[in-house]
Amino acid sequence: MATTKKPAAKKAPARKPAAAKKPAPKKAPAAPSAWETVQIARHPNRPLLLDYLAAWDPEACELHGDRLVADDPAMFAGLATIGGERVVLVGHRKGRTTEEKIAYRFGMANPDGYRKAMRVMRLAEKFGLPIVALVDTAGAFPGLDAEARGQAEAIAKNLAEMSTLRAPIVVVVTGEGGSGGALGIAVGDRILMLEHAIYSVISPEGCASILWRDGKMAPQAAEALKLTSGWLKRLGLVDTIIPEPKGGAQNDPAQTAETVKQAILDAIAELRKIPLDELVAQRYAKFAAMGRFAD
Amino acid sequence: MAWFSKAPEAPLRVPTEALWNVCKKCGAYTPKAEYAANLKVCPRCGAHGRLTARERIALLADEGTFEEIAAEVIAHDPLGFRDAKDAYAEKVAATRAKTGIGESIVVGAALLDGIPVVLGAMDFRFMGGSLGSGTGERILQAAEAARRLRRPLILCTASGGARMQEGLVSLMQMAKTCAAIQRLRDEGLLYVSVMTDPTTGGVSASFAMVGDLNVAEPKTLIGFAGRRVIETTIKQKLPPEFQTSEYLLEHGFLDKIVARKDLKAFLAKTLRFLTAAK
Numbered sequence: 337m338a339t340t341k342k343p344a345a346k347k348a349p350a351r352k353p354a355a356a357k358k359p360a361p362k363k364a365p366a367a368p369s370a371w372e373t374v375q376i377a378r379h380p381n382r383p384l385l386l387d388y389l390a391a392w393d394p395e396a397c398e399l400h401g402d403r404l405v406a407d408d409p410a411m412f413a414g415l416a417t418i419g420g421e422r423v424v425l426v427g428h429r430k431g432r433t434t435e436e437k438i439a440y441r442f443g444m445a446n447p448d449g450y451r452k453a454m455r456v457m458r459l460a461e462k463f464g465l466p467i468v469a470l471v472d473t474a475g476a477f478p479g480l481d482a483e484a485r486g487q488a489e490a491i492a493k494n495l496a497e498m499s500t501l502r503a504p505i506v507v508v509v510t511g512e513g514g515s516g517g518a519l520g521i522a523v524g525d526r527i528l529m530l531e532h533a534i535y536s537v538i539s540p541e542g543c544a545s546i547l548w549r550d551g552k553m554a555p556q557a558a559e560a561l562k563l564t565s566g567w568l569k570r571l572g573l574v575d576t577i578i579p580e581p582k583g584g585a586q587n588d589p590a591q592t593a594e595t596v597k598q599a600i601l602d603a604i605a606e607l608r609k610i611p612l613d614e615l616v617a618q619r620y621a622k623f624a625a626m627g628r629f630a631d
Numbered sequence: 632m633a634w635f636s637k638a639p640e641a642p643l644r645v646p647t648e649a650l651w652n653v654c655k656k657c658g659a660y661t662p663k664a665e666y667a668a669n670l671k672v673c674p675r676c677g678a679h680g681r682l683t684a685r686e687r688i689a690l691l692a693d694e695g696t697f698e699e700i701a702a703e704v705i706a707h708d709p710l711g712f713r714d715a716k717d718a719y720a721e722k723v724a725a726t727r728a729k730t731g732i733g734e735s736i737v738v739g740a741a742l743l744d745g746i747p748v749v750l751g752a753m754d755f756r757f758m759g760g761s762l763g764s765g766t767g768e769r770i771l772q773a774a775e776a777a778r779r780l781r782r783p784l785i786l787c788t789a790s791g792g793a794r795m796q797e798g799l800v801s802l803m804q805m806a807k808t809c810a811a812i813q814r815l816r817d818e819g820l821l822y823v824s825v826m827t828d829p830t831t832g833g834v835s836a837s838f839a840m841v842g843d844l845n846v847a848e849p850k851t852l853i854g855f856a857g858r859r860v861i862e863t864t865i866k867q868k869l870p871p872e873f874q875t876s877e878y879l880l881e882h883g884f885l886d887k888i889v890a891r892k893d894l895k896a897f898l899a900k901t902l903r904f905l906t907a908a909k
Contacts, residue, residue: 476836478856478864483874486884488835488855492809496841499810500817515793515802516836516855523806537802537833538795547714547795561798562710571709573799623810624771626803627764629707 368532371555373564374540376532377511381586383593385412385427385470388510391593392418396425402451405485410441410477411449411521413456418468419601424460424503426453426521427470430511443512444477447490450520454494457501466504466604469521474539476517491520498523499623500616504607506600508578509533525619526603527573529565530596531580535573536563573626576603654678656850670891679848679891681828683730684737687752687787691895692741697750700740701772705733706758706765712796719796723758730756734765735790738773740780744899749777753789755829760790762834763797767804770838774811774822783821783902784812788839792832805837812838821905823898826853826876826885844886844901847876848894853884 368376376382389396389412396416401407409429416425430436430443453469460467476487498505498521505524513522513535529535538546540558545551568574578599581588607615647653652666656678661669670690671680682690688697705727712719727733735758738751751773753760770786777784793801812822824842826835829852836855839845847853854874862869872878879885889897 476855478861480861480865480867480869480873483854483856483861484882486840486882488853489840489884491836491855492805492838492840495806495809495837496813496816499806499813516805516833519802519805520836523810535799537793537798543795549715553715556715560710560712560714561795563798568799571798571800573803620810620814623803623807626807627707627709627767627797627800629709629764 369555370558370561370564371540373532374534374554374558376584376586377534379584379586381589382511383585383589384430384432384511385472386429386432387589388470388593388596389416389425391590392416392597399456400452402448402455404448404451406446406448408446408449408452409439410443410445410473411453412470413452415459416468419597421466421601421604423466423468423604424456425468425470426456427468427510428473428517428521430472441477443473444475445473445517445520446477446479446482447485447487450476450490450494453521454497457498457503457505460503461501464503466506466607467501467524468600468604469505469507469524471507471509471513471518471522471535472511472533473514473517474512475514476520491516494520495523499619502612502616504604504610504615505619506603506607508596508600509535509574510596514539523619523623525607525615525622526575528576528578528596528599528603529568529574530578530585530592531565532584533565534558534563535565535568536561652680655680672891677890678850679828681755681789682752683756684732684752684754687827688737688739688741688750690891691743691752691785691787691898692750693743693745696742698740700738700749700776701769702733702737704765704768704772706735706763708797709764709800710796710798712798714796722796726757730754732757734769735760735763735794736766736769736786738769738776738786740776740782743785743902744895746899746902747780747782748902749773749780749782749784750787751785752787753827753834755789755791758794758796760788760834761792761794762790762801762804762808762837763794764800764804766794767801767807770804770808771811774808774815777820777822778815778818781820783823783906784815785823785825785898786838787825787827788830788834789827790830790832790834790839792834802833805833808838809841812841816841816843821902823901825889825894825898826851828852831855831857831874840884843905845884846887846889846897847879847885848891849876849888851876853879
């Protein structure tokens with residue numbers, strides 16, 4: 337399978353604080369521009385969690401509810417078998433049809449979603465299963481109820497608890513990795529990212545409207561944010577780039593599902609060899625090294 | 632020279648802001664000296680003004696006991712970021728010079744009413760208190776120092792959230808800081824989060840919300856998503872008390888609201904109570 341090699345080092349590359357001059361990269365990591373990549377990542381026909389699940393395990397068993405107040409349909413949690421491997425699977429659920437999109441809140445989860453994901457991930461820890469987290473969201477849902485029920489607390493708690501969870505965690509950014517809403521299920525041992533997925537601290541539109549004072553400058557902001565897989569791998573924030581069919585995953589969803597499956601299985605096989613104590617220690621070291629720069 | 636062609640003389644006045652503090656909440660004028668003596672709290676409406684990191688540390692640490700940790704960790708520019716007007720590297724260098732601090736948080740070991748602690752305070756003047764890679768690294772080092780020294784950790788937040796000029800590196804600081812704090816808590820050590828105005832976005836959704844105790848100053852803005860974003864998304868007006876510390880207390884996310892003048896005494900009392908046996 338054409339997955340890229342496993343990461344050589346966990347450490348972020350040492351970088352000097354960039355000079356004030358234009359940081360023009362010597363060679364761009366991939367053919368499409370950052371803004372074109374954003375369009376591919378949001379393409380209406382891009383494979384969604386539901387497509388991956390249908391391809392890998394149509395019999396997957398969804399588990400509902402956060403045991404507190406609600407069941408958030410924008411977050412999937414359940415038990416699935418991927419290529420013979422039993423896993424706990426969590427992920428953002430976007431819809432394909434308009435009805436689905438509305439029902440799943442366009443894949444933007446409420447606190448109940450993050451709490452459900454955490455609850456179900458605990459099952460993996462208890463029963464010695466690996467966790468696969470599929471990330472595809474514009475962000476956590478900005479709503480009145482979401483704030484009232486503690487969106488910030490729910491995400492924060494996931495970040496803290498996932499950091500010490502005693503189970504292998506494979507994160508795959510499949511489409512949009514939108515800010516805290518993405519990170520809320522994305523603290524893992526291996527961070528995989530599809531070639532044309534994006535992962536960013538803020539949407540290009542949001543960044544443009546704040547720093548350029550003009551949402552129409554989103555293409556420039558997308559470029560500046562370095563939100564593509566190539567850049568993020570160079571920055572040491574992503575371990576593996578999963579190649580996509582020519583032009584993007586939407587051109588061959590079946591092939592994409594197969595490639596992603598294989599990449600997940602490779603990552604799980606690798607992580608299984610590491611004793612749990614060591615795994616958790618390595619996870620801590622991995623995140624501790626992010627944004628640590630040698631002068 | 633004809634009177635009408637004469638340049639008007641400069642008005643004989645000292646700008647109001649030089650002598651008076653104008654409360655942003657109620658508009659009350661308070662003489663600067665009186666305002667400072669009142670810990671930057673408006674005497675009329677009780678609005679808590681923003682403290683700098685050094686002022687916050689002076690408020691909480693016993694005099695002369697604060698020893699800064701990780702002062703050499705400063706803001707970096709991993710993306711070579713540049714927006715319409717500025718290069719981030721230049722902006723951050725200017726901010727460093729203006730504020731005299733290297734990042735949006737200052738951390739160190741100190742005594743608080745005689746109790747050994749590790750203390751951190753964010754500074755909103757530094758890029759809106761945003762969470763950059765240097766901020767995250769300083770917090771991690773503070774948490775690791777607290778673990779090594781077996782001391783409670785107290786972090787005072789004042790931040791608009793993640794620092795977008797550092798892109799995804801900034802987002803990862805949320806995970807990094809939470810991981811460091813989780814380790815500390817797993818070892819039976821106390822972490823107190825003190826939220827001050829404002830505590831929003833990626834900071835509210837990370838180390839600010841995972842305290843063994845979460846406390847906040849009165850009328851503090853605390854929330855994840857911005858008010859305007861929410862109003863545009865759900866197409867309705869939000870109540871005025873939305874995302875205040877009082878609102879969070881009512882919804883179960885704060886242990887207590889503590890006024891600034893009582894903060895040190897509250898922390899001392901609680902730290903003694905919880906850690907007396909150790």
